[in-house]
Amino acid sequence: MKKKLIYIVMSLTILTGCSKSTDVLLPYSETDNLISNENNIGTDEVSDFFASDLTIIPDELNHMEDSSITATSALIVNASDDVVLYANNVYERMYPASLTKLITALVVLKEANLKDTVTISYNASHITESGAKLCGFKEGDKINLEDLLNCLLVYSGNDAGAAIAEHIGGSLEGFAKKMNETAKSVGAVHSNFINPHGLHDDNHYTTAYDLYLIFNELLKYDKFVSIINQESYTATYKDAEGQAVTKEFATTNRYLKGTEKAPDGVTVVGGKTGTTSKAGNCLILYSKDSQNKSYISLILQADGGNSLFSQMTHLLDKIN
Structure with a gap:
């Protein structure tokens, strides 16, 4: 099976008398051994995982601009077609609440x-x-x-x-x-x-990208x-x-409670909220469009609950 190219943020420590941590984007093919060796997972097993049903988010797609999205990290992907609709700071380390x-x-x-x-x-x-x-x-x-x-x-x-x-x-x-x-x-x-x-x-x-991977796996259940x-x-x-x-x-999901309305043609199946003072307001959703295509959307560190859901609704509007 031909392996997809996927980018992962890897923290590399450069030893030059003192330690300096630098975040770089590497192709997944260059990180097989780093992942498999750390977790006693076979390289072929990991490669097969990354070769299936995952949306690729290279760095050039990771800094999209949208003045209505003020949260630190945000992502929405068409999981049926592997298309990134919006991504910003998906590899930044965040508190998940x-x-x-x-x-x-x-x-x-x-x-x-x-x-x-x-x-x-x-x-x-x-x-x-x-x-x-x-x-x-x-x-x-x-x-x-x-x-x-x-x-x-x-x-x-x-x-x-x-x-x-x-x-x-x-x-x-x-x-x-x-x-x-x-x-x-x-x-x-x-x-x-x-x-x-x-x-x-x-x-x-x-x-945000790690949470996408975890959520994507959960949707198989x-x-x-x-x-x-x-x-x-x-x-x-x-x-x-x-x-x-x-x-x-x-x-805790306002879309299911009926206190927040998804855009026309979008059905929110469900998701998970999270809030702490350090993490801010967070939300991940699984949604469907009128053609029954699947979407995963995520916002981390919004400023307040109302802002969180209004920004998520704005993300969902990108589906149409």
Whole structure:
């Protein structure tokens, strides 16, 4: 199979008495060994991955101008035809906020049994960071992993993320290792994940292009697409005393809630939001046009929720 040419930002350290980090764009064919050696992935396996269903974004397409897009990073691609409609700063290192939960979901779908019962720990039920969105699970609650995955993606519950991580990885640190291994296995080599939810850590980062790669992989799972398409999710579980608890969790996606309207001819299937003070307002979407072609759009570090969705609507308008 002929290999596509794809460009990746690689940080190279030049040793000249002191260390200097320089970001350069290299063809994927020159980075096979860097990726496969770091992750014990065969070169042929990695090459096959990059040779299939990925939109190429060379540097000359990565600095498009649009005065209506003020976010630091933005991207929209026609994933059906591999066409870049808009791209700006897609290789810049960014904080992902709750878009982190995408790689958490990918680990779950790749490795875990959704029928597992998870017992909520003290740590998962005692996240104290100011502004952290919580489902309100209590220590000793018992809930299915599938319910937690829905709460993670629909409502963006950080306690759901912590519970998932402890169940699958044994600890947040153990799960973070799985997150990074999984990210690199799909080509997202410029990310470093410290936790499963995206609450701020200076060493927890990604790029718009890495998030595109992760999201593109997730769209292969029908379960993921069905989850992100929900306006709300109702979870039923048992508390520590064995009593049934039922809670409804609304989506954070304004397009699904009906408080933001997509352009005519565009249907937003679903996506994921994220917000922290350092990351700003972030959003990734999966959409379809009137010919049923697929689009992935992404905005990182918008200034406020209203600005985030207005900029995303402007990106979606490029579909028509």
